[in-house]
Amino acid sequence: MRITRVGAGVVLLCLYAAVSDARWSYRAARGWADSRHEDRISRDGDRFREIRRVLPAHGVVGYISGAQPDTFTTEDFRRFLLAEYALAPLILIHDTTPDLIVGNFPPDSVPSALPERGLRLVRDFGNGVWLVRRAQP
Amino acid sequence: MSLAILGSAVVAVAIGYAVLYALWPRGVPLRPYRWLVRSLGVGVGLGLTAVGLFCWLLLFGVPGRALVAVELAVLALFGGWFAQRRRARAAGAVPKQVDDTPSPERPRIVALAFGVTLACAVAAFVGLSAAAPHGGWDAWMNWNLRARLIFRGGADWRAAFSPLLDWSHPDYPLLLQGSVVRTWVYHGRETLAGPASIAFLFTFATFALLTSAVAAFRGRAQGLLAGLVLLATPFFIFHGISQYGDVPVGFFFLATLVLAALHQRHGEHTGGFLVLAGLTTGLAAWTKNEGILFLAAFALSAVVTARRPGDARRLGGESRAFALGLLPMLAVVGLFKLRLAPPNDLMSALGSGEILHRVTDPGRYALVARSFVTGILGFGANGLVSGVWLLVAYGLCVGVRPGQAKMRWFRLAAGALVLMLVGHAAVFVTTADDVARLLNSSLERLLLQMWPATLFACFMVIATPGEASSPGAA
Incomplete structure:
Protein backbone atom coordinates (compact mmCIF):
# COMPACT_ATOMS: atom_id res chain seq x y z
CA MET A 1 0.00 0.00 0.00
CA ARG A 2 1.42 3.37 -1.02
CA ILE A 3 0.96 6.19 1.48
CA THR A 4 0.95 9.65 -0.04
CA ARG A 5 2.16 12.76 1.76
CA VAL A 6 -1.43 13.95 2.03
CA GLY A 7 -2.52 10.62 3.45
CA ALA A 8 0.31 10.74 5.99
CA GLY A 9 -0.78 14.23 7.04
CA VAL A 10 -4.39 13.18 7.53
CA VAL A 11 -3.32 10.07 9.45
CA LEU A 12 -1.13 12.26 11.70
CA LEU A 13 -4.12 14.47 12.56
CA CYS A 14 -6.26 11.41 13.21
CA LEU A 15 -3.57 9.90 15.47
CA TYR A 16 -3.41 13.14 17.45
CA ALA A 17 -7.18 12.98 17.82
CA ALA A 18 -7.07 9.30 18.80
CA VAL A 19 -4.64 10.02 21.66
CA SER A 20 -6.96 12.78 22.89
CA ASP A 21 -9.97 10.45 22.49
CA ALA A 22 -8.30 7.97 24.82
CA ARG A 23 -7.74 10.76 27.34
CA TRP A 24 -11.35 12.00 27.02
CA SER A 25 -12.71 8.49 27.50
CA TYR A 26 -10.59 7.90 30.60
CA ARG A 27 -11.44 11.33 32.04
CA ALA A 28 -15.14 10.88 31.27
CA ALA A 29 -15.17 7.55 33.13
CA ARG A 30 -13.27 9.08 36.08
CA GLY A 31 -15.61 12.07 36.08
CA TRP A 32 -18.73 9.92 36.18
CA ALA A 33 -17.25 7.83 38.98
CA ASP A 34 -16.25 10.93 40.98
CA SER A 35 -19.64 12.57 40.47
CA ARG A 36 -21.23 9.96 42.72
CA HIS A 37 -19.58 11.72 45.67
CA GLU A 38 -20.22 15.31 46.60
CA ASP A 39 -17.39 17.56 45.41
CA MET B 1 -30.49 20.42 33.40
CA SER B 2 -33.86 22.03 34.04
CA LEU B 3 -36.26 23.18 31.34
CA ALA B 4 -35.78 26.74 32.57
CA ILE B 5 -32.02 26.58 31.91
CA LEU B 6 -32.70 25.10 28.50
CA GLY B 7 -35.24 27.88 27.90
CA SER B 8 -32.72 30.56 28.85
CA ALA B 9 -30.28 29.12 26.30
CA VAL B 10 -32.93 28.82 23.58
CA VAL B 11 -34.08 32.43 24.05
CA ALA B 12 -30.50 33.76 24.06
CA VAL B 13 -29.58 31.81 20.93
CA ALA B 14 -32.81 32.86 19.18
CA ILE B 15 -32.03 36.51 19.92
CA GLY B 16 -28.53 35.95 18.54
CA TYR B 17 -29.93 34.45 15.32
CA ALA B 18 -32.43 37.29 15.00
CA VAL B 19 -29.69 39.92 15.22
CA LEU B 20 -27.56 38.00 12.72
CA TYR B 21 -30.44 37.66 10.27
CA ALA B 22 -31.29 41.35 10.68
CA LEU B 23 -27.73 42.46 9.90
CA TRP B 24 -26.92 39.79 7.29
CA PRO B 25 -26.22 41.54 3.95
CA ARG B 26 -29.19 41.11 1.61
CA GLY B 27 -27.23 40.03 -1.45
CA VAL B 28 -25.42 37.22 0.36
CA PRO B 29 -27.12 33.82 0.45
CA LEU B 30 -27.66 32.34 3.90
CA ARG B 31 -27.91 28.72 2.86
CA PRO B 32 -24.18 27.99 2.44
CA TYR B 33 -23.57 29.57 5.84
CA ARG B 34 -26.45 28.13 7.83
CA TRP B 35 -24.25 26.19 10.27
CA LEU B 36 -21.90 29.14 10.57
CA VAL B 37 -24.86 31.43 11.42
CA ARG B 38 -26.22 28.92 13.93
CA SER B 39 -22.93 28.65 15.81
CA LEU B 40 -22.27 32.38 15.62
CA GLY B 41 -25.78 33.01 16.96
CA VAL B 42 -24.97 31.12 20.17
CA GLY B 43 -22.17 33.49 21.24
CA VAL B 44 -23.83 36.64 19.90
CA GLY B 45 -27.07 35.74 21.68
CA LEU B 46 -25.37 34.96 24.99
CA GLY B 47 -23.34 38.16 24.69
CA LEU B 48 -26.26 40.44 23.88
CA THR B 49 -28.51 39.00 26.57
CA ALA B 50 -25.68 39.52 29.09
CA VAL B 51 -25.51 43.15 27.96
CA GLY B 52 -29.29 43.34 28.40
CA LEU B 53 -28.99 41.95 31.92
CA PHE B 54 -26.37 44.56 32.81
CA CYS B 55 -28.61 47.38 31.52
CA TRP B 56 -31.48 45.92 33.55
CA LEU B 57 -29.27 45.88 36.66
CA LEU B 58 -28.42 49.56 36.17
CA LEU B 59 -32.01 50.57 35.56
CA PHE B 60 -34.07 48.33 37.83
CA GLY B 61 -31.69 46.26 39.99
CA VAL B 62 -31.49 42.46 40.09
CA PRO B 63 -34.07 41.14 37.60
CA GLY B 64 -36.90 38.72 38.24
CA ARG B 65 -39.18 36.96 35.80
CA ALA B 66 -39.98 40.32 34.15
CA LEU B 67 -36.65 39.96 32.32
CA VAL B 68 -37.90 36.73 30.76
CA ALA B 69 -41.07 38.48 29.58
CA VAL B 70 -39.08 41.35 28.07
CA GLU B 71 -36.72 38.96 26.24
CA LEU B 72 -39.67 37.03 24.83
CA ALA B 73 -41.25 40.31 23.74
CA VAL B 74 -38.02 41.27 21.95
CA LEU B 75 -38.06 37.92 20.17
CA ALA B 76 -41.71 38.42 19.16
CA LEU B 77 -40.85 41.86 17.75
CA PHE B 78 -38.02 40.37 15.70
CA GLY B 79 -40.39 37.63 14.51
CA GLY B 80 -42.99 40.16 13.37
CA TRP B 81 -40.37 42.21 11.57
CA PHE B 82 -38.95 39.16 9.79
CA ALA B 83 -42.42 38.09 8.68
CA GLN B 84 -43.07 41.53 7.26
CA ARG B 85 -39.69 41.59 5.52
CA ARG B 86 -40.29 38.18 4.00
CA ARG B 87 -43.64 39.32 2.58
CA ALA B 88 -41.99 42.43 1.15
CA ARG B 89 -39.25 40.33 -0.43
CA ALA B 90 -41.73 37.86 -1.85
CA ALA B 91 -43.62 40.73 -3.50
CA GLY B 92 -40.48 42.28 -5.01
CA ALA B 93 -37.72 40.86 -7.15
CA VAL B 94 -35.66 38.16 -5.52
CA PRO B 95 -31.97 39.02 -5.70
CA LYS B 96 -29.84 36.50 -7.51
CA GLN B 97 -28.13 34.35 -4.94
CA VAL B 98 -24.82 32.87 -5.76
CA ASP B 99 -23.98 29.61 -4.05
CA ASP B 100 -20.23 29.43 -4.19
CA THR B 101 -19.76 26.80 -1.53
CA PRO B 102 -16.70 24.68 -2.19
CA SER B 103 -17.63 21.25 -3.46
CA PRO B 104 -17.95 18.70 -0.67
CA GLU B 105 -15.07 16.31 -0.20
CA ARG B 106 -15.19 14.21 2.90
CA PRO B 107 -12.76 11.34 3.27
CA ARG B 108 -14.40 8.69 5.37
CA ILE B 109 -11.52 8.44 7.86
CA VAL B 110 -11.76 12.17 8.65
CA ALA B 111 -15.52 12.00 9.19
CA LEU B 112 -15.10 8.96 11.42
CA ALA B 113 -12.31 10.54 13.49
CA PHE B 114 -14.38 13.71 13.79
CA GLY B 115 -17.46 11.85 15.03
CA VAL B 116 -15.51 9.76 17.56
CA THR B 117 -13.61 12.78 18.91
CA LEU B 118 -16.79 14.82 19.22
CA ALA B 119 -18.51 12.03 21.15
CA CYS B 120 -15.50 11.55 23.46
CA ALA B 121 -15.15 15.31 24.06
CA VAL B 122 -18.85 15.70 24.92
CA ALA B 123 -18.66 12.69 27.26
CA ALA B 124 -15.54 14.11 28.97
CA PHE B 125 -17.15 17.53 29.26
CA VAL B 126 -20.32 16.21 30.85
CA GLY B 127 -18.52 13.71 33.10
CA LEU B 128 -15.94 16.15 34.40
CA SER B 129 -18.52 18.92 34.84
CA ALA B 130 -20.60 16.53 36.95
CA ALA B 131 -17.54 15.73 39.09
CA ALA B 132 -16.49 19.39 39.52
CA PRO B 133 -19.72 21.37 39.03
CA HIS B 134 -18.28 24.61 40.44
CA GLY B 135 -15.56 24.69 37.76
CA GLY B 136 -11.89 25.47 38.31
CA TRP B 137 -10.33 27.73 40.93
CA ASP B 138 -10.79 30.99 38.99
CA ALA B 139 -14.39 30.07 38.16
CA TRP B 140 -15.55 29.97 41.75
CA MET B 141 -13.21 32.63 43.14
CA ASN B 142 -14.01 35.08 40.37
CA TRP B 143 -16.64 34.41 37.68
CA ASN B 144 -19.23 32.43 39.62
CA LEU B 145 -18.51 34.29 42.87
CA ARG B 146 -19.34 37.57 41.12
CA ALA B 147 -22.54 36.01 39.72
CA ARG B 148 -23.50 34.94 43.26
CA LEU B 149 -22.70 38.37 44.69
CA ILE B 150 -24.95 40.01 42.08
CA PHE B 151 -27.80 37.49 42.21
CA ARG B 152 -27.87 37.19 46.00
CA GLY B 153 -27.09 40.86 46.53
CA GLY B 154 -30.57 42.13 45.61
CA ALA B 155 -30.71 45.90 45.99
CA ASP B 156 -27.10 45.84 47.20
CA TRP B 157 -25.75 44.16 43.99
CA ARG B 158 -23.18 46.92 43.45
CA ALA B 159 -21.24 45.55 46.46
CA ALA B 160 -20.09 42.80 44.07
CA PHE B 161 -17.53 45.32 42.80
CA SER B 162 -16.24 46.38 46.19
CA PRO B 163 -12.49 47.11 46.33
CA LEU B 164 -12.49 44.86 49.43
CA LEU B 165 -12.76 41.97 46.96
CA ASP B 166 -9.72 43.07 44.96
CA TRP B 167 -8.29 39.53 45.02
CA SER B 168 -11.27 38.39 42.89
CA HIS B 169 -10.70 40.77 39.94
CA PRO B 170 -13.87 42.87 40.34
CA ASP B 171 -12.78 44.93 37.31
CA TYR B 172 -13.39 42.02 34.90
CA PRO B 173 -16.23 42.76 32.45
CA LEU B 174 -19.53 41.03 32.96
CA LEU B 175 -20.48 38.90 29.95
CA LEU B 176 -19.85 35.58 31.63
CA GLN B 177 -21.16 36.53 35.07
CA GLY B 178 -24.20 38.19 33.47
CA SER B 179 -24.94 35.04 31.46
CA VAL B 180 -24.77 32.94 34.63
CA VAL B 181 -27.06 35.32 36.55
CA ARG B 182 -29.47 35.22 33.60
CA THR B 183 -29.76 31.41 33.80
CA TRP B 184 -30.56 31.72 37.52
CA VAL B 185 -33.21 34.35 36.79
CA TYR B 186 -34.87 31.91 34.38
CA HIS B 187 -34.54 29.06 36.89
CA GLY B 188 -35.80 31.17 39.78
CA ARG B 189 -32.86 30.28 42.02
CA GLU B 190 -29.19 29.33 41.83
CA THR B 191 -28.26 26.08 40.16
CA LEU B 192 -24.86 24.67 39.26
CA ALA B 193 -26.30 23.75 35.86
CA GLY B 194 -26.30 27.48 35.00
CA PRO B 195 -22.55 28.14 34.73
CA ALA B 196 -21.94 24.62 33.38
CA SER B 197 -24.46 25.18 30.57
CA ILE B 198 -22.83 28.50 29.63
CA ALA B 199 -19.41 26.81 29.54
CA PHE B 200 -20.81 24.00 27.38
CA LEU B 201 -22.46 26.40 24.94
CA PHE B 202 -19.35 28.53 24.45
CA THR B 203 -16.99 25.54 24.15
CA PHE B 204 -19.00 23.68 21.55
CA ALA B 205 -20.16 26.83 19.73
CA THR B 206 -16.48 27.74 19.26
CA PHE B 207 -15.82 24.30 17.83
CA ALA B 208 -18.94 24.49 15.63
CA LEU B 209 -18.08 27.98 14.39
CA LEU B 210 -14.54 26.97 13.43
CA THR B 211 -15.72 23.79 11.69
CA SER B 212 -18.59 25.45 9.82
CA ALA B 213 -16.61 28.54 8.83
CA VAL B 214 -13.67 26.58 7.40
CA ALA B 215 -16.14 24.20 5.72
CA ALA B 216 -18.02 27.11 4.13
CA PHE B 217 -14.83 28.65 2.76
CA ARG B 218 -12.64 25.64 2.00
CA GLY B 219 -14.83 22.54 1.84
CA ARG B 220 -16.23 20.05 4.31
CA ALA B 221 -13.12 17.91 4.71
CA GLN B 222 -11.06 20.94 5.62
CA GLY B 223 -13.73 22.08 8.09
CA LEU B 224 -13.84 18.67 9.75
CA LEU B 225 -10.02 18.62 10.06
CA ALA B 226 -9.96 22.08 11.64
CA GLY B 227 -12.69 21.11 14.10
CA LEU B 228 -10.91 17.83 14.82
CA VAL B 229 -7.68 19.58 15.81
CA LEU B 230 -9.51 22.04 18.08
CA LEU B 231 -11.55 19.34 19.82
CA ALA B 232 -8.48 17.17 20.26
CA THR B 233 -6.55 20.02 21.89
CA PRO B 234 -6.68 18.88 25.54
CA PHE B 235 -6.41 22.34 27.06
CA PHE B 236 -9.40 23.58 25.05
CA ILE B 237 -11.81 21.03 26.50
CA PHE B 238 -10.32 21.07 30.02
CA HIS B 239 -10.48 24.83 30.08
CA GLY B 240 -14.00 24.86 28.74
CA ILE B 241 -15.01 22.57 31.61
CA SER B 242 -13.30 24.88 34.12
CA GLN B 243 -15.86 27.65 33.35
CA TYR B 244 -13.21 30.37 32.88
CA GLY B 245 -13.58 33.32 30.50
CA ASP B 246 -10.84 32.30 28.06
CA VAL B 247 -12.90 30.03 25.79
CA PRO B 248 -15.74 32.61 25.49
CA VAL B 249 -13.33 35.44 24.62
CA GLY B 250 -11.65 33.11 22.11
CA PHE B 251 -15.08 32.54 20.54
CA PHE B 252 -15.42 36.28 19.88
CA PHE B 253 -11.86 36.57 18.48
CA LEU B 254 -12.67 33.75 16.06
CA ALA B 255 -16.07 35.24 15.19
CA THR B 256 -14.49 38.59 14.29
CA LEU B 257 -11.96 37.00 11.93
CA VAL B 258 -14.65 34.83 10.32
CA LEU B 259 -16.80 37.91 9.70
CA ALA B 260 -13.81 39.78 8.23
CA ALA B 261 -13.25 36.84 5.85
CA LEU B 262 -16.94 36.86 4.88
CA HIS B 263 -16.72 40.58 4.15
CA GLN B 264 -13.77 40.08 1.85
CA ARG B 265 -15.37 37.11 0.12
CA HIS B 266 -18.57 38.93 -0.76
CA GLY B 267 -17.14 42.18 -2.05
CA GLU B 268 -17.75 45.74 -1.08
CA HIS B 269 -21.48 45.82 -0.38
CA THR B 270 -21.37 43.75 2.77
CA GLY B 271 -21.06 46.35 5.49
CA GLY B 272 -23.37 44.18 7.61
CA PHE B 273 -20.53 41.72 8.16
CA LEU B 274 -18.36 44.54 9.47
CA VAL B 275 -21.12 45.80 11.75
CA LEU B 276 -21.29 42.26 13.13
CA ALA B 277 -17.47 42.12 13.39
CA GLY B 278 -17.60 45.34 15.41
CA LEU B 279 -20.27 43.79 17.60
CA THR B 280 -18.27 40.59 18.24
CA THR B 281 -15.13 42.63 18.98
CA GLY B 282 -17.16 44.67 21.48
CA LEU B 283 -18.49 41.48 23.03
CA ALA B 284 -14.90 40.23 23.39
CA ALA B 285 -14.15 43.41 25.36
CA TRP B 286 -17.29 42.70 27.44
CA THR B 287 -15.94 39.21 28.24
CA LYS B 288 -12.35 39.87 29.34
CA ASN B 289 -9.92 42.76 29.40
CA GLU B 290 -7.93 40.96 26.70
CA GLY B 291 -10.80 41.88 24.37
CA ILE B 292 -9.66 45.50 24.53
CA LEU B 293 -6.18 44.41 23.45
CA PHE B 294 -7.78 42.45 20.60
CA LEU B 295 -9.67 45.56 19.49
CA ALA B 296 -6.44 47.57 19.42
CA ALA B 297 -4.56 44.80 17.58
CA PHE B 298 -7.36 44.30 15.04
CA ALA B 299 -7.67 48.05 14.33
CA LEU B 300 -3.91 48.52 14.04
CA SER B 301 -3.59 45.49 11.79
CA ALA B 302 -6.40 46.81 9.54
CA VAL B 303 -4.48 50.07 9.09
CA VAL B 304 -1.09 48.45 8.60
CA THR B 305 -2.33 45.87 6.08
CA ALA B 306 -4.28 48.41 3.97
CA ARG B 307 -1.35 48.97 1.65
CA ARG B 308 -2.86 48.59 -1.82
CA PRO B 309 -4.09 51.75 -3.63
CA GLY B 310 -7.81 51.05 -3.06
CA ASP B 311 -7.40 49.73 0.50
CA ALA B 312 -6.97 53.05 2.27
CA ARG B 313 -10.07 54.55 0.64
CA ARG B 314 -12.11 51.46 1.44
CA LEU B 315 -10.85 51.47 5.02
CA GLY B 316 -12.81 54.63 5.84
CA GLY B 317 -16.17 53.09 4.93
CA GLU B 318 -15.26 49.81 6.60
CA SER B 319 -14.25 51.58 9.79
CA ARG B 320 -17.63 53.34 9.95
CA ALA B 321 -19.50 50.04 9.59
CA PHE B 322 -17.23 48.37 12.17
CA ALA B 323 -17.71 51.26 14.60
CA LEU B 324 -21.49 51.00 14.24
CA GLY B 325 -21.40 47.54 15.79
CA LEU B 326 -18.58 48.25 18.19
CA LEU B 327 -19.55 51.55 19.80
CA PRO B 328 -22.70 50.41 21.66
CA MET B 329 -20.69 47.59 23.23
CA LEU B 330 -17.80 49.91 24.06
CA ALA B 331 -20.26 52.29 25.70
CA VAL B 332 -21.41 49.45 27.96
CA VAL B 333 -17.82 48.46 28.78
CA GLY B 334 -16.93 52.12 29.42
CA LEU B 335 -19.94 52.59 31.68
CA PHE B 336 -18.94 49.54 33.68
CA LYS B 337 -15.28 50.52 33.92
CA LEU B 338 -15.99 54.14 34.86
CA ARG B 339 -18.98 53.70 37.15
CA LEU B 340 -18.63 50.31 38.82
CA ALA B 341 -15.28 48.58 38.40
CA PRO B 342 -12.36 49.34 40.69
CA PRO B 343 -8.99 49.84 38.94
CA ASN B 344 -7.27 46.78 37.46
CA ASP B 345 -4.84 45.19 39.92
CA LEU B 346 -1.97 45.06 37.40
CA MET B 347 -2.47 48.63 36.17
CA SER B 348 -3.19 50.33 39.48
CA ALA B 349 0.15 49.26 40.95
CA LEU B 350 2.05 50.94 38.12
CA GLY B 351 4.20 53.99 38.65
CA SER B 352 6.34 55.64 35.97
CA GLY B 353 9.56 54.87 37.85
CA GLU B 354 8.60 51.27 38.22
CA ILE B 355 7.72 50.92 34.52
CA LEU B 356 11.05 52.50 33.54
CA HIS B 357 12.89 50.08 35.82
CA ARG B 358 11.07 47.12 34.28
CA VAL B 359 11.41 48.12 30.62
CA THR B 360 15.14 48.64 31.04
CA ASP B 361 15.66 45.22 32.59
CA PRO B 362 16.91 42.88 29.82
CA GLY B 363 16.35 39.87 32.06
CA ARG B 364 12.57 40.42 31.88
CA TYR B 365 12.64 40.46 28.07
CA ALA B 366 14.71 37.29 27.99
CA LEU B 367 12.37 35.52 30.41
CA VAL B 368 9.25 36.60 28.53
CA ALA B 369 10.74 35.68 25.12
CA ARG B 370 11.87 32.28 26.38
CA SER B 371 8.48 31.56 27.93
CA PHE B 372 6.64 32.63 24.78
CA VAL B 373 8.74 30.43 22.51
CA THR B 374 8.42 27.42 24.83
CA GLY B 375 4.73 28.09 25.45
CA ILE B 376 3.84 28.51 21.78
CA LEU B 377 5.81 25.51 20.53
CA GLY B 378 4.44 23.30 23.29
CA PHE B 379 0.86 24.53 23.08
CA GLY B 380 -1.80 21.87 22.65
CA ALA B 381 0.47 18.96 23.62
CA ASN B 382 -1.54 15.81 24.23
CA GLY B 383 1.21 13.31 24.96
CA LEU B 384 1.87 12.60 21.27
CA VAL B 385 2.83 15.98 19.86
CA SER B 386 2.00 19.65 20.48
CA GLY B 387 -0.81 21.24 18.50
CA VAL B 388 1.57 23.76 16.94
CA TRP B 389 4.07 21.13 15.72
CA LEU B 390 1.12 19.10 14.48
CA LEU B 391 -0.02 22.03 12.33
CA VAL B 392 3.51 22.58 11.01
CA ALA B 393 3.89 18.90 10.12
CA TYR B 394 0.46 18.77 8.47
CA GLY B 395 1.18 21.98 6.56
CA LEU B 396 4.41 20.43 5.24
CA CYS B 397 2.49 17.34 4.13
CA VAL B 398 -0.26 19.14 2.21
CA GLY B 399 1.32 22.52 1.40
CA VAL B 400 -0.29 25.95 1.43
CA ARG B 401 -2.34 27.90 -1.12
CA PRO B 402 -0.33 31.05 -1.77
CA GLY B 403 -3.42 32.80 -3.19
CA GLN B 404 -5.21 32.49 0.15
CA ALA B 405 -2.21 33.78 2.09
CA LYS B 406 -2.12 36.94 -0.04
CA MET B 407 -5.74 37.84 0.71
CA ARG B 408 -6.29 41.03 2.65
CA TRP B 409 -8.36 39.44 5.42
CA PHE B 410 -5.60 36.88 6.02
CA ARG B 411 -2.99 39.62 6.38
CA LEU B 412 -5.40 41.39 8.72
CA ALA B 413 -5.98 38.22 10.78
CA ALA B 414 -2.32 37.24 10.94
CA GLY B 415 -1.34 40.82 11.82
CA ALA B 416 -3.97 40.99 14.60
CA LEU B 417 -2.80 37.70 16.11
CA VAL B 418 0.88 38.70 16.00
CA LEU B 419 0.06 42.10 17.52
CA MET B 420 -1.89 40.35 20.26
CA LEU B 421 1.23 38.34 21.13
CA VAL B 422 3.32 41.51 21.13
CA GLY B 423 0.74 43.22 23.35
CA HIS B 424 0.69 40.35 25.83
CA ALA B 425 4.50 40.33 25.93
CA ALA B 426 4.49 44.07 26.64
CA VAL B 427 2.01 43.58 29.48
CA PHE B 428 4.20 40.86 31.00
CA VAL B 429 7.35 42.97 30.73
CA THR B 430 5.87 46.19 32.11
CA THR B 431 3.18 45.30 34.63
CA ALA B 432 4.00 42.10 36.48
CA ASP B 433 5.78 42.23 39.81
CA ASP B 434 6.61 38.55 39.68
CA VAL B 435 6.76 38.02 35.93
CA ALA B 436 7.75 34.35 36.15
CA ARG B 437 4.72 33.55 38.30
CA LEU B 438 2.35 35.49 36.05
CA LEU B 439 3.73 33.80 32.94
CA ASN B 440 3.32 30.43 34.59
CA SER B 441 -0.28 31.06 35.57
CA SER B 442 -1.58 32.86 32.51
CA LEU B 443 0.45 32.39 29.31
CA GLU B 444 -1.17 29.10 28.30
CA ARG B 445 -4.64 30.62 28.85
CA LEU B 446 -3.75 33.62 26.68
CA LEU B 447 -2.56 31.30 23.91
CA LEU B 448 -5.77 29.30 24.24
CA GLN B 449 -7.84 32.45 23.62
CA MET B 450 -6.07 32.83 20.27
CA TRP B 451 -6.00 29.14 19.32
CA PRO B 452 -9.42 28.85 17.54
CA ALA B 453 -8.69 32.02 15.52
CA THR B 454 -5.19 30.70 14.71
CA LEU B 455 -6.62 27.38 13.53
CA PHE B 456 -9.12 29.25 11.35
CA ALA B 457 -6.36 31.31 9.73
CA CYS B 458 -4.16 28.22 9.23
CA PHE B 459 -6.83 25.96 7.75
CA MET B 460 -7.88 28.76 5.41
CA VAL B 461 -4.41 28.83 3.83
CA ILE B 462 -3.37 25.18 4.14
CA ALA B 463 -4.33 23.19 1.04
CA THR B 464 -7.33 20.90 1.41
CA PRO B 465 -6.69 17.16 1.03
CA GLY B 466 -8.40 17.34 -2.38
CA GLU B 467 -6.28 20.27 -3.56
CA ALA B 468 -3.08 18.66 -2.30
CA SER B 469 -3.87 15.36 -4.02
CA SER B 470 -4.76 16.88 -7.37
CA PRO B 471 -2.06 17.26 -10.05
CA GLY B 472 -0.18 20.55 -9.87
CA ALA B 473 -1.08 21.03 -6.22
CA ALA B 474 0.94 23.43 -4.10
Missing part, protein backbone atom coordinates in the same frame (compact mmCIF):
# COMPACT_ATOMS: atom_id res chain seq x y z
CA ARG A 40 -15.14 19.36 47.87
CA ILE A 41 -16.51 22.85 47.18
CA SER A 42 -20.13 21.80 47.73
CA ARG A 43 -19.08 19.95 50.90
CA ASP A 44 -17.25 23.02 52.14
CA GLY A 45 -20.25 25.20 51.32
CA ASP A 46 -22.48 22.92 53.40
CA ARG A 47 -20.33 23.67 56.49
CA PHE A 48 -21.51 27.29 56.31
CA ARG A 49 -25.21 26.57 55.81
CA GLU A 50 -26.17 27.11 59.48
CA ILE A 51 -24.06 30.18 60.13
CA ARG A 52 -25.50 31.87 57.02
CA ARG A 53 -28.90 31.90 58.71
CA VAL A 54 -27.69 33.99 61.64
CA LEU A 55 -25.38 36.35 59.77
CA PRO A 56 -26.75 39.58 58.29
CA ALA A 57 -27.87 39.48 54.66
CA HIS A 58 -25.37 42.13 53.53
CA GLY A 59 -22.30 43.92 54.73
CA VAL A 60 -18.76 43.19 55.80
CA VAL A 61 -17.75 40.56 58.35
CA GLY A 62 -14.35 39.63 59.70
CA TYR A 63 -12.55 36.33 59.23
CA ILE A 64 -10.30 34.34 61.52
CA SER A 65 -8.67 31.02 60.77
CA GLY A 66 -5.77 30.85 63.18
CA ALA A 67 -3.30 31.52 60.34
CA GLN A 68 -1.45 34.82 60.52
CA PRO A 69 -1.34 36.97 57.37
CA ASP A 70 2.45 36.48 57.05
CA THR A 71 2.09 32.69 57.20
CA PHE A 72 -0.99 32.45 54.97
CA THR A 73 -0.45 29.41 52.75
CA THR A 74 -2.18 28.65 49.46
CA GLU A 75 -4.42 26.24 51.35
CA ASP A 76 -5.31 28.97 53.90
CA PHE A 77 -6.14 31.30 51.01
CA ARG A 78 -8.23 28.62 49.33
CA ARG A 79 -10.19 28.10 52.57
CA PHE A 80 -10.76 31.85 52.83
CA LEU A 81 -12.00 31.99 49.20
CA LEU A 82 -14.32 29.04 49.73
CA ALA A 83 -15.79 30.73 52.81
CA GLU A 84 -16.42 33.90 50.77
CA TYR A 85 -17.94 31.83 47.96
CA ALA A 86 -20.28 30.14 50.43
CA LEU A 87 -21.24 33.27 52.36
CA ALA A 88 -21.72 35.70 49.41
CA PRO A 89 -23.14 38.36 49.26
CA LEU A 90 -21.47 39.04 52.60
CA ILE A 91 -17.97 40.37 52.11
CA LEU A 92 -15.31 38.67 54.24
CA ILE A 93 -12.17 40.54 55.18
CA HIS A 94 -9.21 38.78 56.70
CA ASP A 95 -9.34 40.94 59.79
CA THR A 96 -10.93 40.90 63.23
CA THR A 97 -11.93 44.57 63.40
CA PRO A 98 -15.60 44.12 62.29
CA ASP A 99 -18.13 43.44 65.02
CA LEU A 100 -19.02 40.01 63.65
CA ILE A 101 -16.30 37.56 62.70
CA VAL A 102 -16.52 34.16 61.03
CA GLY A 103 -14.13 31.56 62.40
CA ASN A 104 -13.09 28.97 59.83
CA PHE A 105 -10.81 26.22 61.11
CA PRO A 106 -9.91 22.88 59.56
CA PRO A 107 -12.43 20.42 61.09
CA ASP A 108 -9.59 18.13 62.22
CA SER A 109 -7.66 20.88 64.04
CA VAL A 110 -10.21 23.13 65.70
CA PRO A 111 -8.51 25.16 68.47
CA SER A 112 -9.69 24.78 72.06
CA ALA A 113 -9.83 28.56 72.56
CA LEU A 114 -10.00 31.67 70.41
CA PRO A 115 -6.58 32.37 68.95
CA GLU A 116 -6.85 36.11 69.59
CA ARG A 117 -7.65 38.25 72.63
CA GLY A 118 -10.63 40.62 72.76
CA LEU A 119 -12.94 38.18 71.00
CA ARG A 120 -15.89 36.20 72.30
CA LEU A 121 -17.21 32.94 70.86
CA VAL A 122 -20.93 33.38 70.16
CA ARG A 123 -21.65 29.95 68.72
CA ASP A 124 -19.83 26.88 67.50
CA PHE A 125 -21.61 25.53 64.41
CA GLY A 126 -19.45 22.43 64.24
CA ASN A 127 -17.01 21.37 61.52
CA GLY A 128 -14.67 24.21 62.49
CA VAL A 129 -17.16 27.01 61.81
CA TRP A 130 -17.54 29.58 64.60
CA LEU A 131 -19.40 32.83 64.99
CA VAL A 132 -17.25 35.26 66.95
CA ARG A 133 -17.97 38.75 68.20
CA ARG A 134 -15.67 41.47 69.46
CA ALA A 135 -15.82 41.47 73.26
CA GLN A 136 -17.27 44.64 74.79
CA PRO A 137 -14.56 46.62 76.60
